Amino acid sequence: MEPTREKLESAKALSKSTSEALSKAEQRASAARLRFDEARLELERAEADLQRVENESTAAEVQLKSAEEEHSRRLAQVRNIKSEKEREATSESRGKDRRAQPAVRDVSPLLFDDDGRRLPFSLPYIGPISISTSVVHGRGLVASRDIEAGECLFITRPVLSANVPQSRECFNRHSRCPTRYEPSYAGELEGYAEDTLLDELTCLSNILEDEELQTCENLDMARRIFGAFRAQMSSSDSAPAVHEMDVLLATGDHPVNLDTSEHYIEDEEALGIIRRNAFGPDFHNFDAIARRWTQTWPQEECFYNRILGVYPLAAMINHSCCPNAIRVFGTVPKSEIGTTVIDEECTGKDVMIVHASTKISRGEEIVWSYIPPCGPVQRRRHMLKKYGFVCECTRCAKELEVADKLIPTLETPDDQKPLIERIELALSNSGMPNECQRLLRVGYSTMYIDYFNAALRNMPNKNERGVSDLLKLATQLHFSFVQCNNACTEHISILHLCYELVSITHMNAKDGGERTKTTNLIRFWTEQLKRAHMVRYGELGHNLELVRKAMKHTQLVLRSDGGFFRVGCKFI
Ligand SMILES: [Zn+2]
Ligand SMILES: [Zn+2]
Known part of the structure; x- marks a missing residue:
């Protein structure tokens, strides 16, 4: 009896464990089926995604094109006849002045200074832009004809600039440990650069004020530069002056009439002018310069020497987070030193090159981002x-x-x-x-x-x-x-x-x-x-x-x- 019962018990146990194993196997199988289905679905989704991504290039281009067209249609409606006339007047007068200037297609001598090539154009370069009433704020720059993506809008040198040697000397003198980077250096560096510009501006203001300081050349220069600031700040309803581009660039042969008696400026006002008109390397990235100057940046040879420059023409451009223009900075090549384009004391000053970052229609306003746009x-x-x-x-x-x-x-x-x-x-x-x-x-x-x-x-x-x-x-x-x-x-x-x-x-x-x-x-x-x-x-x-x-x-x-x-x- 006993062995039979034992056998029966063990047979029961076996059958129980077998059925348990079976149900577990079934569970595993159905889980595997589910996973397989999921995996298949995922694969299908992934394939569809890839297809979509590959198609998106053309779709995005079509979409962008229609958006661009709609944008320019809207702009055409907004612009009134008055600004149209103003624009034609200014572009006509500028056309007479600069007929000899060919379109700039290649700015590489300003970007890569190692191959000793000469500039195929003279500075400053003014492309297809003019000054007009802005749809964004006050006055701005507008396209005087249809412009292709990548086309050069203008190239200028700063009217004032904080040179590298001055700012670097200041930095070395004041930073606690000039060889080791500290986060506070970025702010300090910007301060030194602004101080340098402030000194230059105060000098010019003193020249306008004090006859004893005046020579023919420095009085002329001071007038031009203050004339540029005045033109840049002038109100929206005043009609653009003839040759205003030249005034804004502080260049050209046109005499600048400036009532010198009212141009004494307080430091606070001067700082305001500087902050409105000064541009530095990509959105004032002083942190990167500080790292570079404390030698914590591995590949020093990659970077241009630039701190802050004052560019009144560029300060005319209004802001948009979806811009149609972009700037890069270049350096006047060494081979230009000693020619009429640039003299020795200008080395280290930096040239702003502004390009169209997309197609721009005639009459459309030039806009760029004042801040990192991302x-x-x-x-x-x-x-x-x-x-x-x-x-x-x-x-x-x-x-x-x-x-x-x-x-x-x-x-x-x-x-x-x-x-x-x-x-x-x-x-x-x-x-x-x-x-x-x-x-x-x-x-x-x-x-x-x-x-x-x-x-x-x-x-x-x-x-x-x-x-x-x-x-x-x-x-x-x-x-x-x-x-x-x-x-x-x-x-x-x-x-x-x-x-x-x-x-x-x-x-x-x-x-x-x-x-x-x-x-x-x-x-x-x-x-x-x-x-x-x-x-x-x-x-x-x-x-x-x-x-x-x-x-x-x-x-x-x-x-x-x-x-x-x-x-x-x-x-x-
Ligand atoms: Zn925005
Ligand atoms: Zn960005």
């Missing part, structure tokens, strides 16, 4: 406070409508997922139009770049799936920048990254079919890189060798910090 709308508003206005451009309006949808995502820091992945998830669940998603992405582009750098750092084997995910995201970001019209440093950084990622994909390609696809993608990204550089640096004479040189230069600068495409240094 922040979210709230930060941009905060930064614009010091200029005393609230931006009402279309980007701000659109972004304000949708910005709230991201706030819950941004305010849950305890989540284990990286912020960018949470942002992307929130965007894809939001159902908001692509256009709005792009605007929001641009606002967080610095964080996207940090995310890309971290992801690449954590991916030593550069596996296919990881790389293609990053490329997809970087592609989205690229189209987002295209929508905001600025070939800003962040955009160039992302483009270099896309090129790098697609090169990895190309090397990983297994067969001829895949390789054809990746070759096409490489071609696409090379074209995008080329275009962005030709917007940022001008057409460069459509000389591919020069464009390639510019691309190599930006890659070198962006890679200088730790081997990744960072945007901390903006000297590109």
